[in-house]
Amino acid sequence: MDERTALRLLAADLPAAGDDAAVVDGLVITTDMLHESTDFPTGTTRYTAGWRSVGASLSDVAAMGAPATCAVAVYAAPELDEGELDDFIAGARDVCAEVGASYVGGDLDTHEEFTTATTAIGKTDDPVLRSGAEPGDLLCVTGELGRSAAAVRLFERGDSDRANDLFRFTPRVAAGLVLREYASAMMDSSDGLVRSVHQLAEASDCGFDLDFDALPVHDAVADVATDDDDFHALATQFGEDFELVCTVPEADFAAARDELDVELTVVGRVTDSGEVLADGDPVADRGYTHGGD
Amino acid sequence: MDERTALRLLAADLPAAGDDAAVVDGLVITTDMLHESTDFPTGTTRYTAGWRSVGASLSDVAAMGAPATCAVAVYAAPELDEGELDDFIAGARDVCAEVGASYVGGDLDTHEEFTTATTAIGKTDDPVLRSGAEPGDLLCVTGELGRSAAAVRLFERGDSDRANDLFRFTPRVAAGLVLREYASAMMDSSDGLVRSVHQLAEASDCGFDLDFDALPVHDAVADVATDDDDFHALATQFGEDFELVCTVPEADFAAARDELDVELTVVGRVTDSGEVLADGDPVADRGYTHGGD
Incomplete structure (x- = not known):
């Protein structure tokens, strides 16, 4: 089962899922995981990784036509190096600032492969969905x-x-x-x-x-x-x-x-x-x- | 640098972090990563893993004295097996139902080690912090x-x-x-x-x-x-x-x-x-x- 098939199952099962982000109770919420072997080529700085990880979740909020409120991130690496962590946080914070959201921290984990998991939150009562396209548009x-x-x-x-x-x-x-x-x-x-x-x-x-x-x-x-x-x-x-x-x-x-x-x-x-x-x-x-x- | 030291740095840098969950704009938000080698001993079912992963984040919302609104999860495993994924989602959904929150989906990833990343959201304007204990209490x-x-x-x-x-x-x-x-x-x-x-x-x-x-x-x-x-x-x-x-x-x-x-x-x-x-x-x-x- 590839990821798209699995995501379709997930969406079929959960009415709030299946678009770029879930919308529940006026909140837009979306989460993503990225990791070194597939998402961060050799040469990617931790600053860029922080920016890009959090940015990917903020992009899902954007796709719902919602303002972004805040984001959190899990930073998981084989070693928790202070300089690398600082750079990651700076990138996360800067991409949030770029779109008027707050970066409010997260969790740390030791993990064999550098891995990030990010969540962004927005607010809207009237999201733009994938389902409204009309012939002629x-x-x-x-x-x-x-x-x-x-x-x-x-x-x-x-x-x-x-x-x-x-x-x-x-x-x-x-x-x-x-x-x-x-x-x-x-x-x-x-x-x-x-x-x-x-x-x-x-x-x-x-x-x-x-x-x-x-x-x-x-x-x-x-x-x-x-x-x-x-x-x-x-x-x-x-x-x-x-x-x-x-x-x-x-x-x-x-x-x-x-x-x-x-x-x-x-x-x-x-x-x-x-x-x-x-x-x-x-x-x-x-x-x-x-x-x- | 161990995780507590790193978390202290993170908290010093980010005023919204440093308690069980961050509070921003009336929202409580918390995120956690768990993975097989440290968190899911052999024998842990995917149902239990879903329950426990999402539950850990809901517990952080509880610790702020806030009602829990919703949760999302990233499910990352070497293979996306439909039965295992269904079990994980069922556990995630059941633990949310236990506390009156909605499980609203998440993301999938292929990852060498079974890894979950969960985020829970609550709402409060008056969180209970770690900092209010008074002698005699x-x-x-x-x-x-x-x-x-x-x-x-x-x-x-x-x-x-x-x-x-x-x-x-x-x-x-x-x-x-x-x-x-x-x-x-x-x-x-x-x-x-x-x-x-x-x-x-x-x-x-x-x-x-x-x-x-x-x-x-x-x-x-x-x-x-x-x-x-x-x-x-x-x-x-x-x-x-x-x-x-x-x-x-x-x-x-x-x-x-x-x-x-x-x-x-x-x-x-x-x-x-x-x-x-x-x-x-x-x-x-x-x-x-x-x-x-």
Whole structure:
């Protein structure tokens, strides 16, 4: 059973789960675990790890269109080194400050592999779900895709400074607060754009026509890609960019774009076909799946 | 650096941390990580693991004198087995139901060692802290001590049924809601009674006279203890019983005891000496420290 199958079971069983975050009693709550072998390539600083771990949870709050209140983290490592712990906390605190949330501490554990578990809390009585996309709506994405994919390649090449910079993303909390006024459906791109679009199609019972030529791709992707296919996979399948993927009624797009502090790009349109197409061809549901598939 | 030292640094740096749970904006939030090698002896069922992991976080909410709203968990294992995951979720959900909270899902991860990370949320504007004990107050403990210590011995002996039963505790959320009206200071006994009392002494800048003969010890401890010293260590130092340890003004004790659905036992008294004594002799700060010391 891979992670997506297991998550589907979990969602079927728990009505509050199954979106980017659970919503209960006006609270948005989401939790994530990251660990060295799969999430922190050699060269990732503890500061970046703190930022990125907590940021991943804040991104889920953003995807619900909720303000972020606070976050906690568990820091587990083979040895509790004071300098490394301080750096991790600084990163956690700085990413919280970036989105107006408080980092309020957490737990420590000794663990053979460096592992983090983070939880972020937000508040909303009116979350934006994955399930509201309507045929005709525009498919949009914030910011640029491929940052994390490019970073992983740069870590492999030993260019850790640039890779760490790319690995620290701004959780789109502010953008989510604007988009909740306009978006019919929203999620974050943590599993890659293609997989996110498939998930929106499933939750909203709709299809999508994607325009791959319109994708906003970070400059670093061109620097690391080996060829066009690789470029394309890095931008659309690797994921972990933590941008917002949303559907917006065409009449609202200009207002949403103008109100945002980050770029909002149209990358396709919602259809009633039930299929995910790009330039007329079906797009397989490929992306980043923890646990293998 | 052991975990307590690291936690002290964490607390010094983050004003919201340093008690059983952080309190921010009326929310109580706490997070814990448990893993197989240190927390789930061979024989621990996934149902018990779900109950116990989520219960540990709910206990921290209880220790603040707050009602518990909801909990989430990360389930990380080498393989995502559907039956095991279902059992874990059932345990997590049942312990939440036991205290009136909602289990709202979480995240899944593949991880070499079975590992859980749990977060519980409560709400209060008036938490009971560790820092309010006053000389003359009675030192009290809910329920019975030594359940988890006895369980670990029973797991070693292969008596897994009885051990699993002992390992599933009731988080004292209901008791915490009664005690918040009476207690001057409160925490849970997750690190053992002796360590808890030392932590109360440090936070409240006071001393304690303990009466070891008065300790409420679970019957199972006598069944597994090798001698009197062992009995004593299992009851007072092993910890992970998740009972509440609190100080209550003497004039309020009878009312608190009568209102509680669980036994409340007087095990000592707050002094102004700054020392922790039992029957006149100093009691060393020994207990269960993750990370070794």
